[in-house]
Amino acid sequence: ILALCQAQHRAFFDHSFWFGTRETMYAKGAPPDCTVGEPREAQRAADLYPRAPLFHQQTEGAPREATVVQQGDLGDCFLIGAMNAMAHRGVPSAQSRALLQRLFVFQERTYGVYGVMLCKGGRWEWVVLDDWVAVRTAEGGARAPPVPQYARVGPPEELWPLLLEKAVAKVHGCWDTIDGGRLEEALEDFTGGWVETYDLRKPAPSGHPPPLPGTPRGVRTFVELQAAVADPNCVVSCEVSPMGIPGSLPGLSGYSRDCGYPITGTRVGADGQEYVQILDTWRPLLSGQPSSSAGGATLRGMRSQWVSWKTFRTAFPVLTVARVPPPSWTCFRFTGTFGAEDPRPETTFVVEVPRQGVSSPRGTARVVVCLSQADPKMSPEHSIRKSSGYFKIRLAVASLSGIPPTYDDLSHMTLERVGAVDRARRRTIVCELDLPPGFFSIVPKADDGSGASFALHVYAPSTAEIRMQRFADKLDSPFRTPPAFGTMPHEKLGFSSERALEVALRNAWDFEDRSSSGMLSSKEAATALQTMVATAPAMTATFQGQWERFSGRQPGYEISHAQFEALIQATLGELLLSEDGAP
Numbered sequence: 276i277l278a279l280c281q282a283q284h285r286a287f288f289d290h291s292f293w294f295g296t297r298e299t300m301y302a303k304g305a306p307p308d309c310t311v312g313e314p315r316e317a318q319r320a321a322d323l324y325p326r327a328p329l330f331h332q333q334t335e336g337a338p339r340e341a342t343v344v345q346q347g348d349l350g351d352c353f354l355i356g357a358m359n360a361m362a363h364r365g366v367p368s369a370q371s372r373a374l375l376q377r378l379f380v381f382q383e384r385t386y387g388v389y390g391v392m393l394c395k396g397g398r399w400e401w402v403v404l405d406d407w408v409a410v411r412t413a414e415g416g417a418r419a420p421p422v423p424q425y426a427r428v429g430p431p432e433e434l435w436p437l438l439l440e441k442a443v444a445k446v447h448g449c450w451d452t453i454d455g456g457r458l459e460e461a462l463e464d465f466t467g468g469w470v471e472t473y474d475l476r477k478p479a480p481s482g483h484p485p486p487l488p489g490t491p492r493g494v495r496t497f498v499e500l501q502a503a504v505a506d507p508n509c510v511v512s513c514e515v516s517p518m519g520i521p522g523s524l525p526g527l528s529g530y531s532r533d534c535g536y537p538i539t540g541t542r543v544g545a546d547g548q549e550y551v552q553i554l555d556t557w558r559p560l561l562s563g564q565p566s567s568s569a570g571g572a573t574l575r576g577m578r579s580q581w582v583s584w585k586t587f588r589t590a591f592p593v594l595t596v597a598r599v600p601p602p603s604w605t606c607f608r609f610t611g612t613f614g615a616e617d618p619r620p621e622t623t624f625v626v627e628v629p630r631q632g633v634s635s636p637r638g639t640a641r642v643v644v645c646l647s648q649a650d651p652k653m654s655p656e657h658s659i660r661k662s663s664g665y666f667k668i669r670l671a672v673a674s675l676s677g678i679p680p681t682y683d684d685l686s687h688m689t690l691e692r693v694g695a696v697d698r699a700r701r702r703t704i705v706c707e708l709d710l711p712p713g714f715f716s717i718v719p720k721a722d723d724g725s726g727a728s729f730a731l732h733v734y735a736p737s738t739a740e741i742r743m744q745r746f747a748d749k750l751d752s753p754f755r756t757p758p759a760f761g762t763m764p765h766e767k768l769g770f771s772s773e774r775a776l777e778v779a780l781r782n783a784w785d786f787e788d789r790s791s792s793g794m795l796s797s798k799e800a801a802t803a804l805q806t807m808v809a810t811a812p813a814m815t816a817t818f819q820g821q822w823e824r825f826s827g828r829q830p831g832y833e834i835s836h837a838q839f840e841a842l843i844q845a846t847l848g849e850l851l852l853s854e855d856g857a858p
Contacts, residue, residue, distance in 0.1 A: 280386040286319060287388045289405040292445045302449045302657035311450050312348025312424055314409035320434050321384055321406055327432035329382055343556050344436040347425040350454045354443060356535025357461035358436055359556045360512040363537040365504035374466060374599060380796060391442035394467035397608060397647055397730040402442045447652045452660045458535045459595050460702055462510055468599040469645045469705045475592040494596050497549045497584045501541040503596055511538045514593040527590050531557055539579060549584035600734045607733040607743045613721040620682045620747040623718050627742045630712040639709035640739035645732040646670045646719045647703040666724035667698040670706050675714040682746060769813030783807040821845045
């Protein structure tokens with residue numbers, strides 16, 4: 276696409292997703308209550324905001340230069356809330372938007388070519404789009420400059436909100452599809468992790484164990500919220516009580532129900548009082564003008580307000596927490612279809628937690644099980660995208676006395692249920708467990724969902740060395756285990772141990788992953804590979820030996836292009852040959 280634009284000397288124009296076509300705006304099947312504003316004009320984002328970057332650079336210790344996204348002529352407040360939660364997190368400035376920035380896998384401002392990735396069904400979908408956005412005349416008459424018709428950006432202006440909203444609309448078929456939705460699903464699409472919602476007014480479920488150090492499980496206490504807000508792999512948002520804010524809290528007037536508010540910090544005062552910081556990103560939209568700085572600092576017209584933990588639990592009791600598995604974790608992914616006769620061998624999975632992989636103080640390994648059903652918003656039929664709901668899905672995890680020889684033996688070898696999520700009409704359900712060494716079964720089910728597809732993800736620290744397999748596969752074969760650093764030939768690369776190889780790999784990764792996003796582009800991964808290979812002791816020693824042969828150890832020796840080819844071939848040939856001389 277970029278090469279064609281450069282050859283034709285014109286910006287990219289995506290004919291498949293243009294505001295002037297019905298299928299792009301309101302596909303057949305749009306309900307009568309559609310709130311998508313009719314687009315009248317369009318303009319390139321680069322022309323609308325000629326000085327605005329995709330993202331402002333964040334400098335540690337300096338005030339954050341981050342736009343606040345505002346809702347436009349579209350009922351996607353759930354999406355706007357998720358964007359603001361991703362953009363304004365309570366972690367150091369350099370890390371605050373790493374999870375958001377990694378979504379943009381390609382950008383070329385001159386020709387308006389952008390690539391965005393979104394997680395759908397447990398897989399990352401890449402969306403290619405142009406930078407044309409619908410605009411309308413701003414308040415102040417015809418002479419006022421145009422403003423975006425949908426997602427709008429407050430000073431300082433950035434382009435990412437306009438493009439990310441468009442990418443979400445495109446991946447779901449049309450703009451009307453995102454006219455209404457759920458905050459947790461938008462965060463799941465943005466993070467690719469697991470998302471849970473907590474109601475601080477309700478007690479923790481029975482048997483709810485305390486979190487392991489450094490990896491908080493639930494968020495029901497101030498300490499747990501503090502850990503989640505400070506975690507670079509977490510995104511935290513809160514919502515007003517469905518009953519509204521009590522009149523006894525006049526200092527919190529103006530906050531709206533059904534809107535997500537980012538939590539940007541926590542602290543403990545000198546008197547021991549616990550406080551939570553909330554960024555009011557909706558006030559300009561609700562009141563028509565920027566809020567005052569009463570009760571907190573301002574962020575370009577937005578009020579950042581500190582409230583006590585007691586007040587917070589009363590006024591903002593609904594928490595949504597998205598967690599991204601750290602880069603060091605392992606992920607197993609299985610897909611399948613629910614059946615009327617479930618459980619079946621095709622929908623039963625066996626997990627082994629080896630004893631050598633358990634290193635926590637309680638003698639358990641952290642395992643997170645996520646079950647997702649197909650998203651109706653991804654259907655090719657718009658009537659299904661807008662009207663279909665979710666099946667009730669459930670999940671059960673039980674301990675086993677060993678590996679059952681046959682499926683009929685499974686029930687006899689089941690000891691007890693160790694975790695479950697019962698009948699939830701949600702896109703994704705999550706079960707977080709601390710499992711001791713042993714064997715366990717995982718069984719997903721759906722009520723009246725026969726034939727519906729599902730995706731099962733199981734996350735665990737790579738140090739746990741867990742193994743997992745579908746029961747329908749041969750369980751007497753080695754369990755499916757993702758590749759680990761230890762399976763690489765560290766001796767052939769000249770490293771003294773697997774640990775030394777792991778450290779070298781991590782250093783090469785960290786050098787390219789400067790934003791700590793946990794993701795590398797193709798170019799960055801290639802550079803990391805070059806760094807890794809160039810620093811391998813065997814590579815440097817082999818190259819030096821071959822150079823001495825070519826140069827005869829003459830100082831200042833130089834080689835031609837043909838000699839360079841021969842040198843590289845000789846170096847790689849010596850390095851890649853096995854001990855018996857076979858390649």
